[in-house]
Amino acid sequence: MIVEAGHFALVLALAVALVQTAAPFWGARVGDNRLMLMAAPAALSQFLLVLFAFAALIWAFVSSDFSVVNVYENSHSAKPMIYKISGAWGNHEGSMVLWVLILALFGALVAAFGQNLPMRLKANVLSVQGAISLAFLIFIVATSNPFIRLDPAPFEGRGLNPILQDPALAFHPPFLYAGYVGFSLAFSFAVAALIEGRIDAAWARWVRPWTLAAWSFLTVGIAMGSWWAYYELGWGGWWFWDPVENASFMPWLAGTALLHSAIVMEKRDSLKVWTVLLAILTFALSLVGAFLVRSGVLTSVHAFAVDPERGVFILAIMAIFTGGALTLYAWRAPALRAGGVFAPISREGSLILNNLLLTSACGVVFVGTLYPLALEAITGEKISVGAPYFNATFLPLMMPLLLAMPFGAMLAWKRGDLAAASQRLVAAAAVAGVSGLAILATQERGPWLAPIGFALGVWLIGGALSEIASRCRLFEAPFRESVSRFVNLPRASFGAALAHLGVGVAVLGIVGTSAWQVERIAALKPGEQLELNGYKLTFKGVAPSRGPNFEELTGTFELTTGERLITTLLPSKRVYSAPRTQTSEAGILATWGGDVYVVLGDELGGGAYSVRAYFHPLVRFIWIGALIMAFGGVLSLADRRLRVGEPRKGKTARHVVAAA
Amino acid sequence: MTRKQRRLVMIGAGLTLLGASTALVLNAMSESIVFFQSPTDAVTKKLDNRRFRLGGLVEEGSVKRDEGTTVRFAVTDTKSSLPVVYTGLLPDLFREGQGVVAEGKMRPDGVFAADTVLAKHDENYMPPEVAESLKRQGVWRDTGQAPVGKETKQN
Numbered sequence: 001m002i003v004e005a006g007h008f009a010l011v012l013a014l015a016v017a018l019v020q021t022a023a024p025f026w027g028a029r030v031g032d033n034r035l036m037l038m039a040a041p042a043a044l045s046q047f048l049l050v051l052f053a054f055a056a057l058i059w060a061f062v063s064s065d066f067s068v069v070n071v072y073e074n075s076h077s078a079k080p081m082i083y084k085i086s087g088a089w090g091n092h093e094g095s096m097v098l099w100v101l102i103l104a105l106f107g108a109l110v111a112a113f114g115q116n117l118p119m120r121l122k123a124n125v126l127s128v129q130g131a132i133s134l135a136f137l138i139f140i141v142a143t144s145n146p147f148i149r150l151d152p153a154p155f156e157g158r159g160l161n162p163i164l165q166d167p168a169l170a171f172h173p174p175f176l177y178a179g180y181v182g183f184s185l186a187f188s189f190a191v192a193a194l195i196e197g198r199i200d201a202a203w204a205r206w207v208r209p210w211t212l213a214a215w216s217f218l219t220v221g222i223a224m225g226s227w228w229a230y231y232e233l234g235w236g237g238w239w240f241w242d243p244v245e246n247a248s249f250m251p252w253l254a255g256t257a258l259l260h261s262a263i264v265m266e267k268r269d270s271l272k273v274w275t276v277l278l279a280i281l282t283f284a285l286s287l288v289g290a291f292l293v294r295s296g297v298l299t300s301v302h303a304f305a306v307d308p309e310r311g312v313f314i315l316a317i318m319a320i321f322t323g324g325a326l327t328l329y330a331w332r333a334p335a336l337r338a339g340g341v342f343a344p345i346s347r348e349g350s351l352i353l354n355n356l357l358l359t360s361a362c363g364v365v366f367v368g369t370l371y372p373l374a375l376e377a378i379t380g381e382k383i384s385v386g387a388p389y390f391n392a393t394f395l396p397l398m399m400p401l402l403l404a405m406p407f408g409a410m411l412a413w414k415r416g417d418l419a420a421a422s423q424r425l426v427a428a429a430a431v432a433g434v435s436g437l438a439i440l441a442t443q444e445r446g447p448w449l450a451p452i453g454f455a456l457g458v459w460l461i462g463g464a465l466s467e468i469a470s471r472c473r474l475f476e477a478p479f480r481e482s483v484s485r486f487v488n489l490p491r492a493s494f495g496a497a498l499a500h501l502g503v504g505v506a507v508l509g510i511v512g513t514s515a516w517q518v519e520r521i522a523a524l525k526p527g528e529q530l531e532l533n534g535y536k537l538t539f540k541g542v543a544p545s546r547g548p549n550f551e552e553l554t555g556t557f558e559l560t561t562g563e564r565l566i567t568t569l570l571p572s573k574r575v576y577s578a579p580r581t582q583t584s585e586a587g588i589l590a591t592w593g594g595d596v597y598v599v600l601g602d603e604l605g606g607g608a609y610s611v612r613a614y615f616h617p618l619v620r621f622i623w624i625g626a627l628i629m630a631f632g633g634v635l636s637l638a639d640r641r642l643r644v645g646e647p648r649k650g651k652t653a654r655h656v657v658a659a660a
Numbered sequence: 661m662t663r664k665q666r667r668l669v670m671i672g673a674g675l676t677l678l679g680a681s682t683a684l685v686l687n688a689m690s691e692s693i694v695f696f697q698s699p700t701d702a703v704t705k706k707l708d709n710r711r712f713r714l715g716g717l718v719e720e721g722s723v724k725r726d727e728g729t730t731v732r733f734a735v736t737d738t739k740s741s742l743p744v745v746y747t748g749l750l751p752d753l754f755r756e757g758q759g760v761v762a763e764g765k766m767r768p769d770g771v772f773a774a775d776t777v778l779a780k781h782d783e784n785y786m787p788p789e790v791a792e793s794l795k796r797q798g799v800w801r802d803t804g805q806a807p808v809g810k811e812t813k814q815n
Contacts (some may be wrong), residue, residue: 234752352670353673356673357677363681364681364684384695384696384713385689385692389693392684393684393688396684397681521748521749522729523727523728573752582753584752599749601729601750605725610749
């Protein structure tokens with residue numbers, strides 16, 4: 001009964017989305033206030049209906065109702081509760097409902113908290129947001145209905161793919177979706193602005209917090225996925241340039257660019273046309289991601305296996321929204337008034353450089369991800385584009401960006417002084433240079449790029465600290481004044497510096513683990529040992545055991561340095577009963593200096609097992625860096641300047657801050 | 661600086677970067693892309709020293725362990741079969757009779773030396789390339805359902 005109610009709620013949500021799309025749009029066009037005012041309640045009720053549908057689906061999973069096809073195919077009664085719940089979005093149909101839920105949530109948030117948005121803008125934004133919901137709800141109801149019943153109901157479900165039964169992965173999709181579905185709001189705002197033909201600094205003040213929130217979620221979501229791949233897949237890598245990873249990374253790159261260009265627009269009323277384009281492209285890339293993952297065109301480890309009909313449907317959604325928005329853009333963008341003038345060496349100039357580099361980087365990832373698909377469609381030839389391509393194209397574009405980042409943050413708006421900025425970065429440059437040279441002198445192996453990369457990471461961290469120091473006039477003003485400046489510094493400044501610092505931390509981790517990773521593969525019998533980066537790894541033997549829904553064979557490895565026992569690592573091989581699948585669980589010792597990572601392989605005969613052991617230097621810093629970045633985003637969001645609504649007409653942003 | 665000049669600078673910077681990234685892409689494409697081949701392709705075409713991906717089924721009864729962690733097996737599309745040698749840990753779902761994708765180079769003695777064997781993540785999963793090349797050979801059968809409980813262990 002609850003399942004049918006959920007199904008009904010979903011269809012009802014579709015009808016409400018139709019109203020939300022049509023009524024406010026028409027109202028804004030003819031100037032009918034009552035029609036425009038329908039937008040907010042429609043958005044709220046659409047959200048509540050989708051929420052109910054989603055809750056019904058979760059209920060079906062929790063109660064293991066195998067008369068629902070979706071539950072039968074993706075759940076099992078013996079599964080731990082958390083994975084019964086996460087199983088609801090661990091499949092194509094359920095994840096689409098989650099997708100629409102987040103879409104509706106963002107619409108509802110604008111409806112609820114957007115009281116001081118101009119009425120027409122709000123009506124248009126919610127109308128566009130409703131149209132996106134409408135398209136995806138039609139998609140769900142027509143091709144991917146999670147509420148279809150099965151008669152007779154089977155006795156037991158087929159189970160969730162065991163590698164998805166993992167805490168990090170349970171929450172990876174919600175974060176990821178909150179990220180790239182969150183960019184839909186920037187898209188809706190952009191399209192609404194184009195419809196109105198009017199855009200100003202207030203628009204950017206509205207768009208920026210949503211983009212920032214979406215970006216922070218996406219950052220955490222990507223980091224979780226990478227962390228999961230690292231410890232669960234047993235290959236010891238943290239990023240594979242897999243098309244599905246790229247699908248989430250491209251919106252991140254474009255979203256990062258959007259975040260920065262929106263600052264220019266907010267503060268300087270400039271780069272409007274570009275910002276609107278970026279807002280459209282960022283969400284378009286999210287749609288490309290949805291298409292890649294769900295159409296079955298990819299050979300990927302974590303693409304949903306789905307039929308081509310759905311792919312065509314999503315392709316159509318993508319074409320309509322992207323094509324429509326870009327057409328509107330081509331038609332209306334020239335009408336947008338150009339903004340303030342600035343010199344190339346200025347904060348604006350540096351943010352433009354940031355945008356150019358980020359969008360170029362996004363472009364090369366896009367080409368590398370889609371070229372094989374295009375080539376296959378046209379010539380039938382199959383190729384794979386892997387890490388070597390991305391290292392050769394992405395890294396050269398990232399290096400200047402990282403180098404320029406601390407300068408950009410130091411430059412003044414309108415006209416900056418590069419010499420003065422450099423002066424304030426002398427300390428950071430010195431520390432970075434010394435650490436780079438120290439690495440160069442001590443590294444025995446590893447690429448020539450490693451000391452440079454390491455120095456860049458230190459440079460970013462130093463640059464971020466210098467930025468805060470110079471904002472507090474540390475060592476320039478009396479210490480008391482610096483302290484009071486520090487206390488009164490806007491949270492957004494801290495947020496930005498922290499996010500940049502996070503990039504530096506992540507760079508250190510990436511360089512460390514890419515350049516100095518140690519890998520050993522050996523056949524070990526019990527009692528035999530292996531040398532790994534100064535550690536000794538002694539194989540003690542294997543023992544079978546039983547988990548809630550799997551049987552496992554656990555290897556015991558003693559990790560020692562010299563004579564001292566550090567820890568015992570317990571990698572295992574699991575065989576899950578439903579579906580019958582074998583997985584590897586790595587044994588990991590995490591330290592700040594790096595991780596010892598052991599995987600138990602197959603039995604080789606004579607009691608020997610193949611064993612793969614890694615030392616991943618500094619790998620932890622990659623995810624810590626990502627979390628620092630996301631935290632910087634959240635801190636920025638907490639800045640009151642972003643929470644204050646649209647300024648009164650005729651006043652600039654500055655006046656409002658002063659008045660507030 | 662006037663608006664016009666500023667615009668010129670921006671367009672110039674944009675075009676420079678566009679050019680640079682295009683150059684990077686073209687350069688990387690010519691060096692680092694890897695083609696997919698079936699065993700029949702690999703046997704009939706003259707594939708010199710280039711890396712490629714070999715996809716097909718692991719031939720029944722072909723998996724043999726050498727000393728250490730080296731393993732030999734054959735990849736087949738039922739028409740031709742190609743011997744493969746690989747040192748390292750095989751993915752969890754590596755099975756005889758199941759789809760596999762290996763990446764590496766041909767050795768002069770006609771053995772394919774793989775440095776990567778791709779993991780499948782699900783018993784049902786068949787790499788699309790493999791499925792398609794099997795379809796072309798006319799040996800594709802759409803089973804749909806996983807062969808549940810068919811657990812084979814290689815010693």
